[in-house]
């Protein structure tokens with residue numbers, strides 16, 4: 001009898017190089033355990049994440065998308081994360097409006113020292129996504 | 143009320159003085175009650191100018207053509223172009239100025255106030271007057287529109303035939319102009335975001351079902367983008383012009399070029415196009431409703447933009463096109479912008 | 486073959502055509518289109534005309550031509566994709582649109598055969614519908630060699646007699662299809678024949694638009710290539726794709742590779758509708774665009790339809806359905822442009 005395969009959600013995480021990506025590295029070197037479901041994409045700053053990237057990630061089959069940057073006031077480029085915050089607010093509302101489960105898209109502030117926070121965010125994200133099953137709404141149907 | 147004769151006189155005057163290169167306005171569509179855009183460069187042509195509830199177009203769209211034309215000319219005529227704008231259209235001009243696409247000196251703005259009325263939704267009109275020979279529409283003042291069918295006039299409350307956007311419009315008077323016709327009117331709108339209320343109240347599944355069906359219809363004619371005064375990008379992510387494909391471009395090379403949106407009109411690509419467009423219009427859309435009007439398959443595009451407008455207002459207190467000297471919605475921030483949603 | 490089918494029997498006829506995919510007009514919201522009838526009981530032919538012509542069934546907006554996949558040896562495996570060959574019937578096609586399909590048929594045979602189109606066309610029976618009243622005030626089929634009851638491109642022409650349809654077979658396929666209605670159709674009586682004739686001749690008189698001197702249009706157009714007419718007439722053009730996408734004969738396409746996977750490479754080569762009114766239609770890889778302004782694009786649309794095609798094939802690439810006039814969001818009217826072209830003083 002074939003065991004039913006457990007759904008392993010795939011998360012695309014856009015992490016700013018200076019904080020969040022460093023934070024995820026810290027989680028790694030500190031041997032903190034977090035689910036292996038993340039495809040990390042390092043970007044220069046959360047402010048450089050175009051909504052295009054987010055929609056594309058969903059189109060390419062992401063079950064969830066995370067945008068993560070430095071805490072307010074800590075952005076390496078001073079203001080990038082403030083811009084990101086505005087933009088992401090709108091993306092979030094838009095996705096919700098067209099009927100994408102709000103649990104599928106998150107933004108977080110993770111500093112280079114917050115390996116533990118990163119671990120927690122990912123674990124929670126995975127737990128949220130599991131009951132939803134695969135994201136097929138925006139997935140490419142070419 | 144706007145007096146057409148005064149409007150015409152002004153147009154004749156500025157053409158005569160050579161103050162403007164030409165005037166973008168409205169004229170009757172060949173023997174019909176609806177209008178088409180008119181480009182008036184001779185004084186005699188002003189005779190054909192029309193201002194009535196059939197003036198549906200947002201003529202600000204044509205400032206883009208003017209700019210492109212000017213860029214090609216060796217010795218361009220740098221005089222401003224006259225453009226007739228309604229309340230919503232005037233905010234579109236403001237945004238073009240705000241974004242440094244044009245300067246205030248590039249346009250001579252002839253404002254007309256919609257006052258308590260607005261422009262019609264042709265579908266509502268022809269439904270209401272089905273089988274009747276509609277000849278002419280007129281503003282009848284005080285939120286009424288006169289519809290002439292054959293030789294009979296009937297005066298109806300404007301909201302019965304107005305475009306949805308006009309029913310929800312709170313700024314019917316141009317906010318930027320060189321001359322203004324009609325009264326500055328404040329309008330109490332009980333619920334300016336009524337259109338999207340119902341949809342917002344749906345659960346996730348129903349919302350998705352709704353949009354999936356709508357997006358499935360899109361034929362990617364790009365009329366929505368083409369008619370939009372804000373869609374002035376030379377290269378749109380929905381196009382592939384930026385990707386030069388030469389005879390010696392290999393399959394591998396092509397495969398690695400980023401194409402955000404494929405040309406195929408399938409649901410995923412249609413969504414991608416419309417989501418990108420909605421995002422790019424956030425804080426820029428003035429709800430002139432043109433995309434919604436032109437869509438040949440009746441996709442309610444206005445809903446997407448209206449949603450973005452509502453969120454811009456709710457979260458950031460921002461209304462598009464009000465203050466051209468200030469930064470645009472997404473090119474600024476406040477330190478205390480809401481962030482409850484951030485983990 | 487000529488038969489009469491009671492209207493109430495239309496759906497029982499369709500019920501006998503189980504081996505076919507049946508397409509019929511269908512209204513969603515305010516917009517009519519052709520829909521595959523899963524439920525054949527729903528066929529109704531009481532409609533004006535569809536927003537998008539039936540060309541989209543035979544020449545779909547997206548067509549996968551072949552699929553490719555990199556092999557381990559470093560080569561490329563290519564798999565041809567052909568349209569499925571389920572036989573199809575399209576009910577209710579207007580005469581202008583049927584002529585459109587006929588023209589597309591000719592084009593698909595010119596030079597290299599378009600196997601995708603041909604294959605579908607060969608599997609498709611057109612059961613068209615004559616117009617009583619022009620479905621649009623912008624119809625001008627009679628000015629471009631057609632009529633509201635033209636047989637060109639039809640396999641069967643149906644004429645609405647009120648409570649019945651008068652069926653005329655045009656091709657062998659049509660005869661075959663009508664054969665399947667045996668038992669529910671009757672032979673027309675003299676009155677029905679006369680009624681049908683009258684409906685046909687009356688319908689022609691109801692067309693509102695008439696372009697005179699169409700035989701001189703070629704000459705007229707050849708003289709105004711380089712004039713300001715095009716600038717003037719295209720001023721309000723938005724450069725959208727409505728006119729061409731809704732045209733029953735416009736057939737330009739673009740070919741792209743849609744990548745499914747980059748390592749190892751896998752994808753599809755697809756053709757999608759394209760159109761001469763999009764600015765990037767003629768964009769060269771050098772960056773040069775020979776038709777970079779709206780004037781030259783409008784000119785191309787008019788010239789191709791009324792001059793170039795006319796010179797090559799002795800017919801117009803326009804069937805007078807009026808869609809481009811009706812649907813243009815800014816009221817550009819090809820008939821008006823032609824009228825102006827005829828009288829343009831240089």
Ligand code: SF4
Pocket residue numbers: 228229230231256259260261307308309311312313314315429430
């Ligand atoms: S939206 Fe407002 S300003 Fe624009 S046409 Fe309607 S009433 Fe006038």
Ligand code: SF4
Pocket residue numbers: 359360361362363364365366367436437438439440441443
């Ligand atoms: S106008 Fe309508 S059909 Fe055309 S691209 Fe826009 S949404 Fe799609």
Ligand code: FES
Pocket residue numbers: 016017018019020044045046047068069070074075076077078080081
């Ligand atoms: S560098 Fe981390 S958010 Fe800008």
